[in-house]
Structure formats: structure tokens, C-alpha cells
Amino acid sequence: MYVPFHREHHEEQGCSVTIDDGRQIAPPGLDDLLSEEAVNDPVRYYGRLRDVSPVVWNARWSGWVVTGYDEVIGGYKNHEQLSSDRFTGPFAESLRTQASTYEQLLTFLSAFFVWKDQPYHTHIRTLVNKAFTPRAVEALRPRVRELVRQLADPLEGRDDVDFFAEFAFQLPVIVIAEFLGVPPEAREDVKVWSEDLGAVIFVNGDDDERHRRGEEAMRNLVDLLRPIVRARRTDPRDDLLSGMVQAEERGDFLSEDEVIANAVLMVFAGHETTMNLIANGIVAFDRFPEQWQRLHDNPDLARTTVEEVLRYDGPIKAMARFAKQPLVIGDQKIGTNDRVLLAMYAANHDPKQFGNPEEFDIARMPNRHAGFGYGIHMCLGAPLARLEASEAFTYLTERYSRIEVRTPELRYNPNMVSRSLKRLHVAPHAR
Secondary structure, eight states, X not given: OOOOOOSEEOOSTTSOEEETTOOEEOOTTSXXXXXXXXXXXXXXXXXXXXXXXXXXXXXXXXXXXXXXXXXXXXXXXXXXXXXXXXXXXXXXXXXXXXXTTOHHHHHHHTTOGGGOOTTHHHHHHHHHHHHSOHHHHHTTHHHHHHHHHHHHGGGXXXXXXXXXXXXXXXXXXXXXXHHHTOOGGGHHHHHHHHHHHHHHHHSOSOOHHHHHHXXXXXXXXXXHHHHXXXXXXXXXXXXXXXXXXXXXXXXXXXXXXXXXXHHHHHHHHHHHHHHHHHHHHHHHHHHOHHHHHHHHHOXXXXXXXXXXXXXXXXXXXXXXXXXSSOEEETTEEEOTTOEEEEOHHHHTTXXXXXXXXXXXXXXXXSOOOOBTBOGGGSOTTHHHHHHHHHHHHHXXXXXXXXXXXXXXXXXXXXXXXXXXXXXXXXXXXXX
């Protein structure tokens, strides 16, 4: 935990600040993780912070911020000493306080396997993986391709398109709803509920109205999914809910609530991450238009294109952990229950790992980015997000000579976790 300053040593802003226990302290001007620069220019912000040290103590956040590539990857791999559990340790009290009056919200958030450690995390993930296989995801490609065309073609000839409302939000929500087996007549409601849940998870601050809407959204999703899950036990179909219900590992099955909780997780996490991945990619292409034409001329680059978007301007900036026991990251001693922010956005721009990291190069190889995390907690939905993004970018470059960003000043939601634009208006130019 945070220890008050003792004997201090300060240098000019941007240089190291240390105290007598050896900590590297984020200097004034770099300790606000939700500052204007941190939110809207994270490459510069995290770069300046990494110049101080790849691991620094942030007194304002009361935790460590890790920005070096090797240190971030090492942190993700070290799941034995760094915990992901949001309902124990230093995260538990604030989370339970914020959502204490919202029973349904708290019950199902606490069942998300991504917020658990071994052995429960691995047990549940193994069962979910039996349904969410690469083969099952790949089977969605023709339908994703069809949806991309349906959403992209009506954009032609318009000089002001709300890209989120008409494409980036629509595609992943429809895909995950269909994949789960949600009835078509409920999909519009699922979109709204997914947005409300995303606001609880990805937006900072204690906002009672946000939690109230999140509770209502969770209740509605649970009420929608429960009878479908029960029906799939006796009448399985070719969808993800059936796969999760039927998944078995050494005689164990997911409970009804575990199926529902992790289906809800896939709904909001799947749409939020993929939506921002596609939108951020459009902005990157607008800044580097030669790469747009390059993908058009070489559609085989679709796979490496998605990887470069994930590195250059991925949808997730950082993930938090806490130390279950003392450890060392970089040259800093981390104490038990210390919070640790693994900033993969910073790692993905570390010049020690990536040559010319501020260049957007859709053929970059190798590209061992940390855009979806690393280790046992790597994003379960990454294959589906990659598929959707690759189909979207491939068809959009085929259909349009340019998608011009028309939003005068791009602004991002103030959040430590996600990299999400507040709005994105574009003008697609037909070929």
C-alpha cells in the first residue's frame, strides 16, 4: 500500500522522482491517469512516463503503473503472484461499495471468469473454450461477410455517417447475439442493454444512475437468457449457448448461472472491444491513407492489418492486477496488495520492442503486441474480434477509396481501461 513520502529527491518534470524506500514516483504532471494527455494522447503520455521508468508508483491511483514491454508481458505471465480477482484484495471494497445496492449486477459481475484466478478461472475457461472453438468461430465467417456488406453498402454517397451507430456498433452486437442464439426479435434490446452494461464496466467513477441502468440491463439480460439456457439443455442447437450448456470436463458442467454470467460477459465485452477495434482502425487508416490503398491492393494483408491496429491503437489500454505476495517488476519492489496497472498500450509503443512504433504499418512483422493481453487471461473472444475486423477492413477498402474522418476533433472517453472514441463521423468515398 501507499507509504507517505519520507526524504524526497525531485528532478525536473519528466525525470525520475525517488524516495528513500527506492520507489520511482510518477512526477507532477504525469500522475493523472485520466488527464487530457493520458486520455487523448496516450502514446505521448505513456512514452513520457516510460522515460521516467518502465515501472513507477502513482500516488494518485495508489498503485504501480507498468509501461515497459518486457515488464508488461512479464506481469501478464505472472498470474501466480499477480491476481485478477476484482472481488478480493484492494479492488473489492470500492467495487462492492459502488454496486452494493444492485444485487443482480453484483451477483453476475462476480461470476465473470475473467475476474477470477486459478483454479476457478482455468476450470470455467476450459469449459467455455469447448464451445468457443476456433472451428466454431471460423464457421461464422460467411455470415460476418454478409453482415459487413449489408452495413457498408448503404454508406455510399453520404458525407456525414455516424460510424458507430451505423457500422462499428452494429456488426459485433449482431454477430455475438446470433452466435449465442438470441432470438432476432430481442437483438435490438440486447444492443441497448449491452451499452448500459459496458458503461458500468468501462467508464470510471461512481455514478448511481449508471449503476441503476446497469442493474436493469443485467436483470433484463438474465431474464432473456435463462429460459433459452434451460431450453438448450433438452433441445440443443448450433449456437454458443448450446455449446456452453453441453460443455463437459471430467464430469463437470457449467451451472446455469455460470452459463448466463459468461454469456452476458461475451455480449458486452465482445461488442465493446470489437466496436473500438474497428473504429480505431478507421482513424489509423485516415492518418496513413497509403496503408488503405495497400490493403486494397493486397487483401492477403488483412490478418497482419488487424494485428497492427491492435498494436498501434488497440481497444484496451490497460488491465489492473494486485500483488498476492511481494515481487519485483523491473527494478521495483512490489508489496503485498499493491495495485498494478499493466499498460499494454504503452508496451505496444515501446521502441525497445518495436521499430518506428509511431508508424502504422499493416505488414509489420514480427508484431508480438499485447493488444489482447497475454498468458492465461488473454482475451477469450480475440479470434472472433479478429475475424470481424479483418472482414470489415477488407470489404471497406474494396468498396471505398477512402473513409474520411469528418469529426473535427477526436475525443476519447475518460477511462483507464478502454480506448474508445466519444463519436466518429465519416464520409465514405466510393471507388
